Amino acid sequence: MAKAVGRGIAAIEYPTGMNQNGDPSQAWIKLKMDGRVDVFAGTVDIGQGSKTVHSQIVADAIGVPMDWVTMDTSNTDSSAFCMGTFASRGTFIGGNAVRLAAEKVRSRILEIGGELLEVDAGDLEIADGEVHVKGSPDKKVGMGDIAGFATFVKGELISGQGTALKEYATLDPETGAVTVPPHSAISYAACAAEVEVDTETGDVRVLKMSQVYDVGRAINPTMVEGQIEGGAMQGLGLGLLETVYPYYPSPDHRGSGYGSYFVPSMEELPELECIIIENPSSDGPFGAKSIGEMANNAQPPAIATAIYDAVGVWVTEMPITPEKVLRALRAKEEGRPESRTDGKYIRYDEELSINAVASADSAVLFAP
Amino acid sequence: MKVVGQRLPRYDAGAHVTAGTRYVDDVRIPGTLWAKALRSPHHNAEILSIDTSKAEAMEGVFAVVTHADVHKNVHGHIEGLGVPGDEPLLAATHVRYLGQPIAAVAAVDEATALRATEAIEVTYRELEPLFDIRRAFEPNAPQAHDNQNWYPDFEGQMDRRQIRKGDVDWAFEQADHIVTGVYRPYPMEHVPMETQVTQVVPEADGRYTVYSATQAMYFSMGVVAAHLDWPLNRLKFIGGTTGSGFGGKVDTASETITVLLAVKAQRPVRWRWTREEEFLCSSTRAGWHMEVADAITKDGWILGRKMLTLHDAGAYSRFSPYGVTKHSFHHTGAYTIPNLEFNGYVVYTNRVPSTAMRGFGVTSVSFATEIHIERCARAIGMDPLEFRLKNANRLGDTSPNGVVYTDPSTVPVVKAIAEATGHELPADYRTMTAAMRSGDDLPEHLVGQLGNPEDH
Amino acid sequence: MSIEFTVNGTAQVVEAEPLTPLLHVLREDLSITSPKASCQHGGCGACTVIVDGEARRSCLMPVEAARGTAIRTVEGLAPAGGELTPLQQAWIHHYAAQCGFCASGFLMAATAYLEQGGTDDRDAIVEALGGHACRCTGYVKIIAAVQAAARGETFDLEETAVGANTTIKGVER
Ligand code: FES
Numbered sequence: 003m004a005k006a007v008g009r010g011i012a013a014i015e016y017p018t019g020m021n022q023n024g025d026p027s028q029a030w031i032k033l034k035m036d037g038r039v040d041v042f043a044g045t046v047d048i049g050q051g052s053k054t055v056h057s058q059i060v061a062d063a064i065g066v067p068m069d070w071v072t073m074d075t076s077n078t079d080s081s082a083f084c085m086g087t088f089a090s091r092g093t094f095i096g097g098n099a100v101r102l103a104a105e106k107v108r109s110r111i112l113e114i115g116g117e118l119l120e121v122d123a124g125d126l127e128i129a130d131g132e133v134h135v136k137g138s139p140d141k142k143v144g145m146g147d148i149a150g151f152a153t154f155v156k157g158e159l160i161s162g163q164g165t166a167l168k169e170y171a172t173l174d175p176e177t178g179a180v181t182v183p184p185h186s187a188i189s190y191a192a193c194a195a196e197v198e199v200d201t202e203t204g205d206v207r208v209l210k211m212s213q214v215y216d217v218g219r220a221i222n223p224t225m226v227e228g229q230i231e232g233g234a235m236q237g238l239g240l241g242l243l244e245t246v247y248p249y250y251p252s253p254d255h256r257g258s259g260y261g262s263y264f265v266p267s268m269e270e271l272p273e274l275e276c277i278i279i280e281n282p283s284s285d286g287p288f289g290a291k292s293i294g295e296m297a298n299n300a301q302p303p304a305i306a307t308a309i310y311d312a313v314g315v316w317v318t319e320m321p322i323t324p325e326k327v328l329r330a331l332r333a334k335e336e337g338r339p340e341s342r343t344d345g346k347y348i349r350y351d352e353e354l355s356i357n358a359v360a361s362a363d364s365a366v367l368f369a370p
Numbered sequence: 371m372k373v374v375g376q377r378l379p380r381y382d383a384g385a386h387v388t389a390g391t392r393y394v395d396d397v398r399i400p401g402t403l404w405a406k407a408l409r410s411p412h413h414n415a416e417i418l419s420i421d422t423s424k425a426e427a428m429e430g431v432f433a434v435v436t437h438a439d440v441h442k443n444v445h446g447h448i449e450g451l452g453v454p455g456d457e458p459l460l461a462a463t464h465v466r467y468l469g470q471p472i473a474a475v476a477a478v479d480e481a482t483a484l485r486a487t488e489a490i491e492v493t494y495r496e497l498e499p500l501f502d503i504r505r506a507f508e509p510n511a512p513q514a515h516d517n518q519n520w521y522p523d524f525e526g527q528m529d530r531r532q533i534r535k536g537d538v539d540w541a542f543e544q545a546d547h548i549v550t551g552v553y554r555p556y557p558m559e560h561v562p563m564e565t566q567v568t569q570v571v572p573e574a575d576g577r578y579t580v581y582s583a584t585q586a587m588y589f590s591m592g593v594v595a596a597h598l599d600w601p602l603n604r605l606k607f608i609g610g611t612t613g614s615g616f617g618g619k620v621d622t623a624s625e626t627i628t629v630l631l632a633v634k635a636q637r638p639v640r641w642r643w644t645r646e647e648e649f650l651c652s653s654t655r656a657g658w659h660m661e662v663a664d665a666i667t668k669d670g671w672i673l674g675r676k677m678l679t680l681h682d683a684g685a686y687s688r689f690s691p692y693g694v695t696k697h698s699f700h701h702t703g704a705y706t707i708p709n710l711e712f713n714g715y716v717v718y719t720n721r722v723p724s725t726a727m728r729g730f731g732v733t734s735v736s737f738a739t740e741i742h743i744e745r746c747a748r749a750i751g752m753d754p755l756e757f758r759l760k761n762a763n764r765l766g767d768t769s770p771n772g773v774v775y776t777d778p779s780t781v782p783v784v785k786a787i788a789e790a791t792g793h794e795l796p797a798d799y800r801t802m803t804a805a806m807r808s809g810d811d812l813p814e815h816l817v818g819q820l821g822n823p824e825d826h
Numbered sequence: 827m828s829i830e831f832t833v834n835g836t837a838q839v840v841e842a843e844p845l846t847p848l849l850h851v852l853r854e855d856l857s858i859t860s861p862k863a864s865c866q867h868g869g870c871g872a873c874t875v876i877v878d879g880e881a882r883r884s885c886l887m888p889v890e891a892a893r894g895t896a897i898r899t900v901e902g903l904a905p906a907g908g909e910l911t912p913l914q915q916a917w918i919h920h921y922a923a924q925c926g927f928c929a930s931g932f933l934m935a936a937t938a939y940l941e942q943g944g945t946d947d948r949d950a951i952v953e954a955l956g957g958h959a960c961r962c963t964g965y966v967k968i969i970a971a972v973q974a975a976a977r978g979e980t981f982d983l984e985e986t987a988v989g990a991n992t993t994i995k996g997v998e999r
């Protein structure tokens with residue numbers, strides 16, 4: 003029968019790194035004697051692309067071509083400590099660790115290059131694996147010569163290590179006030195969703211999502227898109243499809259396979275638009291902020307608002323299944339108002355009110 | 371040539387399309403045994419006895435492990451962060467959720483391992499389960515957990531996470547309207563395409579090589595070492611190749627038990643969870659119950675917010691106290707609200723423990739806050755985008771914890787989404803930036819709340 | 827029982843119970859690990875191989891049903907050390923795999939689709955591949971890769987494609 007189209011937006015923020023910090027990532031780098039760069043770090047690339055992104059950071063931070071950089075994140079014997087791939091920390095905190103290590107290697111290369119060229123290290127720069135005097139690109143020495151000189155003449159391994167760590171933020175249990183900022187840069191995003199609601203079946207189809215992400219600096223824009231697109235579909239799943247307990251809190255009818263738990267498929271894919279904003283952070287590698295975790299947070303409320311815009315009902319339990327949409331539509335038809343005004347109070351969702359909780363323990367009492 | 375900013379392919383893109391990426395389940399080591407777990411058939415029960423003798427006697431069975439084989443059976447993943455451990459690796463006296471592991475078996479093949487788990491005899495006394503976090507506080511509520519039904523150890527002393535900022539009573543008095551709403555995201559699964567999987571190889575030098583799909587090699591190595599009371603150099607984790615995780619593979623759910631089996635069997639052991647185990651027994655994203663009341667003025671300022679959050683931890687704490695703390699730090703969303711009263715509880719139920727999942731702690735609050743913002747704006751007849759811009763985080767504004775924002779982008783992202791959707795903003799919003807509030811931009815209720823971003 | 831078939835052109839004889847899933851035989855007996863054991867109940871497509879020209883979910887196919895067939899897997903798409911197929915190249919250029927766990931199944935299903943004359947028509951691609959799950963990519967770049975391969979495009983493997991619907995902009999502070 004009737005299909006109604008609606009639009010909604012949501013804006014969100016998300017912090018980088020473990021809450022309250024204290025979560026180091028470490029890396030170390032050594033030069034092979036032909037100047038090639040070996041990076042050892044413990045950050046796990048779970049598909050988001052951190053290993054490639056870290057290699058890009060190292061290549062530019064030292065000044066070598068990308069294919070000079072080899073990264074080993076394969077095991078705990080050779081790699082340095084990393085807290086892990088979570089809390090949107092891979093590019094940012096792991097990236098800062100490899101950047102810091104690379105900067106140390108770079109300055110040692112410049113010092114030894116200065117010895118060989120008999121100039122001050124401060125007058126040198128590195129590009130494409132060669133060290134040359136600023137302003138005279140012909141006065142140069144290759145990094146292979148520098149690394150060979152270090153190894154065979156000076157008896158030195160050119161290496162560097164980096165640790166990215168922010169001080170643990172202690173908090174006041176009464177107020178939540180913290181001693182130092184409890185995270186690294188905060189990223190921001192917004193999502194606009196356009197949906198079509200079938201008022202007969204309760205089905206909601208997302209037609210289009212436009213998404214804006216401020217990532218500080220897109221170190222690899224394709225991988226940023228990968229996060230935005232993948233996150234959009236997980237957000238769609240959250241908003242409309244996915245739950246292990248369809249009648250939560252009841253444990254009944256729990257899905258145990260793909261036939262009974264709905265993972266978004268290609269068929270649900272709406273038109274997606276990505277807008278990447280680069281508002282650099284002060285403390286991320288090359289100005290980067292994080293994106294991974296936030297990428298599925300903006301879609302569910304944008305979809306819920308779009309459904310309201312389309313058919314005039316708020317469904318505030320997610321996923322917003324056809325059954326919930328139909329129940330809300332029926333309640334509206336039966337004349338239940340969306341909110342109740344009482345003095346200056348405007349009360350929504352009274353049927354789900356806190357009373358069940360509050361009645362038991364005054365400590366939980368919530369009486370706005 | 372600079373490469374930052376370039377669209378380079380993944381380092382392993384070629385391997386991905388030629389079957390060259392070796393995931394944990396693709397590692398082939400001769401003589402590897404299969405592992406299977408015996409899991410609780412009850413939501414909540416006391417364990418009266420466990421008898422593994424029949425399973426141990428079966429042909430093809432090389433090892434059976436229970437709680438008795440674990441040096442430190444109860445170890446919390448984030449004990450280092452002050453969250454006491456409350457979850458046994460293998461259940462000893464109680465099972466608190468359906469699917470909780472009680473024993474595990476390593477056998478010559480999958481079918482034998484499965485039969486051996488069925489041969490383990492466990493007797494139970496069933497207890498009434500608790501599923502509804504809203505009932506957890508009732509005096510006669512079923513007991514979901516060894517302790518009380520909600521986490522008592524925030525900062526070692528508080529049974530809830532609190533935020534207090536400014537003067538919330540003033541805000542609610544001053545307000546023209548108070549808008550209230552309730553928001554309830556349900557639990558969901560990570561559904562990584564690769565299920566939980568570990569292979570462990572006992573090496574000739576007495577070390578153990580652990581092929582792990584963990585998202586956090588060192589973290590998981592620390593968890594295994596703590597359970598076994600081993601120095602870190604007895605373990606070598608080989609990882610870094612993971613068939614996606616989304617938070618679920620921080621849990622270290624298969625590594626320790628597989629190591630225990632390999633120690634006992636002195637053979638390589640592989641444990642790959644089935645998809646059913648992944649859906650029914652692996653941790654989920656939590657369910658939440660959030661109540662929000664916003665004190666707003668008729669011209670669109672949010673003066674204050676009160677919020678109550680109940681977080682469904684499932685049967686054990688895992689990362690939940692951390693998640694609720696993170697949630698509390700971000701409960702104002704992308705907006706500056708100077709007067710706050712937040713109370714958040716980690717509540718236990720007899721369901722699979724919940725854990726980190728993409729957006730941990732904040733996905734829930736984004737859902738609540740953004741719908742609530744829409745309702746507030748509509749309640750006073752204001753354009754929801756303008757309402758957002760007006761209350762946006764700006765340079766110098768402070769977070770719920772009193773931290774000064776140094777790179778806020780609410781304004782640029784909202785303006786960009788307005789432009790992308792053809793939403794006309796009035797002129798003064800079109801020229802708005804994230805710059806520090808001053809003059810007309812500095813409303814009375816934010817006076818005295820500004821910090822200097824240069825100080826941070 | 828002994829069962830014969832070919833895998834990527836090589837004759838194989840396996841000893842197996844007739845109802846053993848082909849997936850299990852490929853992975854465990856023949857160590858052909860590109861088909862993944864992701865759900866093993868036909869729900870995700872990660873185990874897809876080509877059997878006599880048709881994309882089949884190897885977790886649902888009893889090995890007996892493969893008797894005498896020609897089976898193809900990702901291992902056989904390109905000759906060892908030789909040039910990748912256009913579809914494999916498209917997967918790289920369009921960043922169609924993140925964690926990569928779904929890639930084998932998608933590649934085999936999409937190879938069958940293209941060999942059977944599939945075009946770059948979006949709906950037809952969704953029809954052919956809609957039953958495959960990928961949790962990472964959101965499918966946008968998978969569809970783009972199949973479309974590009976169907977059009978016979980050539981691919982730069984040093985660089986990935988610009989997203990069709992992306993803008994990047996700086997911010998005045
Ligand atoms: S493993 Fe065969 S369809 Fe999922």
Ligand code: FES
Nearest residue numbers: 924928960961962
């Ligand atoms: S790339 Fe990870 S599941 Fe598809």
